[in-house]
Amino acid sequence: MSRTVLKALDVLECLAFSGQSLSAPEVAERCGLTRPTTYRLLSTLAARGYVAGGQDGRFRLGNKMLSLSKRLLEYAQLPQLARPELERLCQFAGETVHLGALEDIEVLYVDKVESLTAARMYSIVGSRSPLHSTSLGKAILAFLPDSERTMLLERISLAQRTPNTITDRGRLEEDLRVVRERGYAIDDVENEEGIRCVGAPILGNAGMPIAAVSISGPVVRMTASRVDDLAPALLETGRRISQKFGYISPIRDEPATAASDPAAPTTAPLGEP
Amino acid sequence: MSRTVLKALDVLECLAFSGQSLSAPEVAERCGLTRPTTYRLLSTLAARGYVAGGQDGRFRLGNKMLSLSKRLLEYAQLPQLARPELERLCQFAGETVHLGALEDIEVLYVDKVESLTAARMYSIVGSRSPLHSTSLGKAILAFLPDSERTMLLERISLAQRTPNTITDRGRLEEDLRVVRERGYAIDDVENEEGIRCVGAPILGNAGMPIAAVSISGPVVRMTASRVDDLAPALLETGRRISQKFGYISPIRDEPATAASDPAAPTTAPLGEP
DNA sequence: ACCAGCCGTCCGGCATCTCGGACGTGTCGG
DNA sequence: CCGACACGTCCGAGATGCCGGACGGCTGGT
Known part of the structure; x- marks a missing residue:
């Protein structure tokens, strides 16, 4: 053309x-x-x-080329870098762990690790869910820059998925504000009947959320108090995966300095920080 | 503009x-x-x-953005990814190991690991040497695509560094042909008096040489036969580092498939394949 | 020292692209 | 059901960037 x-x-x-x-x-x-x-x-x-x-x-x-494709790189590396952390979190929590990334106006399930003891859920890797009713979606939404979040909220429909779904724009924004302060998002049976989730963001080099991790389980096991108990390990997992993307950060637009080795094995146990 | x-x-x-x-x-x-x-x-x-x-x-x-900046990415990651392999090779060979990358019409020394037993050489990381008289340069030259190699050979001067330096274009091209078949390049006291080296290429995703590794030592220890003895371990090191760049290769222009984990610890001993 | 060749830059004629506007279409809301 | 809006496309007037050519400045060879 x-x-x-x-x-x-x-x-x-x-x-x-x-x-x-x-x-x-x-x-x-x-x-x-x-x-x-x-x-x-x-x-x-x-x-x-x-x-x-x-x-x-x-x-x-x-180097502008690199900084432009940083996002693509992160997306390409996400599954491999996150896998081991997801498995550790799953083993720790004994519940299903999901990895989700923002795609257009929905969250795309990128990976899943199921506990051996938990009842198997149908495979949802590759499928999508709304942003406003899932812990993954809310964790991502909460940590987006204001302008991006606003533009996204304009475009999504806040459809009612369960009686608990937040369908009011104002209440959703208030919930996201809480998520930002608390560090993690809760899906209190807002997306699927009988399922409660906790989600934490994975932040890329520029502090932008590129994905999120979540722990999901049936309400009988995932009580409100257990959600809070699991949160510290979940947040730690999110931080660990976020760190794995840190090695790109020194690449700004000209100076290239040394970076921490992304392949360094971290075998410290999960738990309270 | x-x-x-x-x-x-x-x-x-x-x-x-x-x-x-x-x-x-x-x-x-x-x-x-x-x-x-x-x-x-x-x-x-x-x-x-x-x-x-x-x-x-x-x-x-x-994804075109990514494939264009692949080279930049490789270059940025080279030192970190190569370091552990260089150290192992140095320990195995007991001689100084160099990592060099093609920059313009010379080889740039990117990293160096010195054996504890070997006499220390002056620091050359950051400096440059000719392509035609070093094992690093010849290893890279040999595995470049014909067109690139030809264009480069047009621009370099084949200056005489020692009595052994190959200063004839035809003889150099013949030597490079041998390097391609053998897999490694030999600097037979062609760059510096009393120093003999072996070099092997590091190949990026597209089979293009992005750097080279070499073992250098004084002629009293680095005899012609020792050079050949060290070659298999050197080649193995080159292959190992090359593999670490493999995870980018599945990223072609659209389809994105799973890749081998680049962070997987490989602790197999160095030696004959 | 001279000359030759190349590099980087600058100028007119022409082709191409951009802008502003308007059209047909699909979707959403009333 | 119709109206309204936004989207994607198409068109002429105007501006902008491209080609071919030519000019100083430099390097390297003789």
């Missing part, structure tokens, strides 16, 4: 695939562009940080 | 920072663009995979 933009993307890809720094004439030759056009596009891309121009007149890909 | 490209970048950043899928009008509103322009830019970016457009008319960042 827009031929100018296509050329700019050509330049970007040319630099990315070469992997090396290229001089402007080299870029021009590889992309089949004239020199003036190449200089204009390179300086435009450089002004935004998409390419980094050395003073020696050579250009390489800029 | 190029106002059209700047707008396209605005759209890209808007989608990246929102993290969520946005409808075209939302993008238009956030970026302050008119609807027709927004549609054109979005479809242009979508045609190249920079944004992924759902059939529901919503757009999110495409």
Whole structure:
């Protein structure tokens, strides 16, 4: 469509695939562009940080590319990084543990670990649930930036799933305020009859919630008091997974410093902090 | 400079920072663009995979962004991922181990591990050496795609560093052919008097060499036969580090499948395969 | 020292893209 | 059922960026 933009993307890809720094004439030759056009596009891309121009007149890909795809990276790594923590939490709690990520206006179930002792629930990995009626959804919603949360709340319907579902916008916002202070969200039989959940957010490098963990169980076992008892371990699990995404954070837009090893084995026991 | 490209970048950043899928009008509103322009830019970016457009008319960042910054990612993660393997190799070989990456037309020393028993060499991390006279450089050169290697060979000078340095383009290309078959490169006192080295490549997701490992030592200990004895462990180290970059490989341009856990502890002893 | 070749930049003619506006369509609400 | 709104698309006027060409400045070779 827009031929100018296509050329700019050509330049970007040319630099990315070469992997090396290229001089402007080299870029021009590889992309089949004239020199003036190449200089204009390179300086435009450089002004935004998409390419980094050395003073020696050579250009390489800029770190802006990385910071833009941070979110994609987190999403791609989420299941692998979260798995062991989910299993530990499940073993500790003896209840089903879910991992959910925000997708559009719903929460997408990304992973699930079921306790051996708990009755098996049907598989819901890959399915979606509303944001306003689940602990996963509320945990994510609560920690979104105000603007994002507002835009999302505008678009969701607050449908009644059970008698306990919060269907009033004001009451939901009040609940989210409590979640922010408390650190975790409670689904008090608001999404499914007979099921009570606790959820805690997983925060990415920029403090943005990229997902959430939850513990779910039948009301007969998941009493209100047990929910609060499980909360500290749940929060600890959320923090642990969040930390695993910390190693991307030092990559800002230019300086690259050392980072903690994300693969370092942490075998400390779960429990009260 | 190029106002059209700047707008396209605005759209890209808007989608990246929102993290969520946005409808075209939302993008238009956030970026302050008119609807027709927004549609054109979005479809242009979508045609190249920079944004992924759902059939529901919503757009999110495409995986092309990730595949473009793969190289940057690898480079950022290289030191952390390679460290433990370098240390094991150093302990096994009892000689100095280097990690080097291609930067422009030279090899950049990224990390170094020195044996306790070996005499300390001056610190060279951060410095550069020629490609044609080092085992690191030749290991990288040998496994580059033909076109890249040719372009690089055009630009380097084949300066004589020692009497053994290969200063003839034809002989160098023949040596690189041997390196490709054998799997590792030998610096037979070609870069520094009295120092002999073996180097093996570290291959990234696409089979492109992103760095190399080497074992260096004084000729009195690093005889030609010892070089060959150390080669299997060196190659194994290169393979191990290469594998750590494998988890990015499943991320092609759309399908995202499960990957092997990069953090899995591998404690098998080094040695002959 | 000279010359040659390349690099980076600047200028006119032309093609292309953008803007503003308007149209047909689908959905939601009354 | 109809009206209203928003979405996605299409069109002319105008502006903007692109191509081809040409100019200083530099490096490297002779």
